[in-house]
Amino acid sequence: MGLDSIRLLTLNIAHGRGPIMHQGLVKQKTILKWMDKIVELLTDLKPDIVALQEIDEDSQWNGNLDLLEYLRLNASFDYAAYGMHNQHAGKYRLNYGNAFLSQFPIVADEVIAFDKKKIGSKGFLYCRCDTPLGQLDFINLHLDFKSKKSRLIQCHEIKKFVLNKEMDYGVESRLTPFVMGDFNTNVTNEQDAAKFLLEEISAHSHYRSYPVKAKTFPSYLPRKAIDYIFVPDAFHVTHSEVVRRNVSDHRSVFVELCAKAEESVKR
Numbered sequence: 001m002g003l004d005s006i007r008l009l010t011l012n013i014a015h016g017r018g019p020i021m022h023q024g025l026v027k028q029k030t031i032l033k034w035m036d037k038i039v040e041l042l043t044d045l046k047p048d049i050v051a052l053q054e055i056d057e058d059s060q061w062n063g064n065l066d067l068l069e070y071l072r073l074n075a076s077f078d079y080a081a082y083g084m085h086n087q088h089a090g091k092y093r094l095n096y097g098n099a100f101l102s103q104f105p106i107v108a109d110e111v112i113a114f115d116k117k118k119i120g121s122k123g124f125l126y127c128r129c130d131t132p133l134g135q136l137d138f139i140n141l142h143l144d145f146k147s148k149k150s151r152l153i154q155c156h157e158i159k160k161f162v163l164n165k166e167m168d169y170g171v172e173s174r175l176t177p178f179v180m181g182d183f184n185t186n187v188t189n190e191q192d193a194a195k196f197l198l199e200e201i202s203a204h205s206h207y208r209s210y211p212v213k214a215k216t217f218p219s220y221l222p223r224k225a226i227d228y229i230f231v232p233d234a235f236h237v238t239h240s241e242v243v244r245r246n247v248s249d250h251r252s253v254f255v256e257l258c259a260k261a262e263e264s265v266k267r
Contacts, residue, residue, distance in 0.1 A: 012142070013055055039074045081099060174204040176204055183228055216250055
């Protein structure tokens with residue numbers, strides 16, 4: 001891979017439990033086994049920026065492992081950012097959310113929780129990275145799994161955030177972030193959140209969604225696509241795939257891209 005291209009990957013790591021039904025039923029040594037499989041995946045694919053969902057910083061159910069730091073050290077990433085949207089202190093701690101791993105400096109990051117639930121809260125993490133293609137913006141999201149209404153409300157929150165961030169930066173061009181994560185719905189569902197968000201952000205710059213046809217969930221026998229990377233029109237995707245490596249109950253989505261010749265990404 002040259003300096004004119006970057007590799008992106010998104011993966012819901014399911015708290016490091018692999019494809020097992022619930023992390024509360026898994027011993028720490030089993031979680032570490034599945035974490036090492038994720039390390040192998042990252043080492044083999046060599047993504048530059050990784051969006052992770054359901055990743056624990058300090059949770060009782062896995063022995064209070066810091067899963068992001070484990071991946072950062074063992075998969076050799078220079079930078080990381082946590083977005084804890086579920087925080088529960090006390091004797092039974094549950095602290096998890098979304099996170100980025102990056103080989104490029106993270107110059108800004110911000111976490112938004114969609115609600116204030118003590119357990120089960122969803123949210124998104126924004127970051128700006130200083131890459132060989134210029135400063136690029138990324139949103140890592142995890143939408144509600146059971147309510148279409150909730151997912152649509154959450155996407156309105158993301159749209160509002162992007163508009164406010166444009167005003168904060170005061171840039172002449174529109175903010176066109178890469179959007180990555182677990183949408184918990186298919187992008188072809190006309191009345192649901194993934195389709196809505198894709199259309200809303202495409203009002204600023206045309207976007208394409210990946211994967212195009214492949215399914216991501218559940219990992220062993222995928223029946224539906226709910227994990228995506230939305231790529232703005234300023235970039236050309238040279239390779240994309242849903243990776244057939246069962247390291248979680250989701251499969252990861254991987255893309256390699258470069259800036260289009262006529263585009264200059266500078267902020």
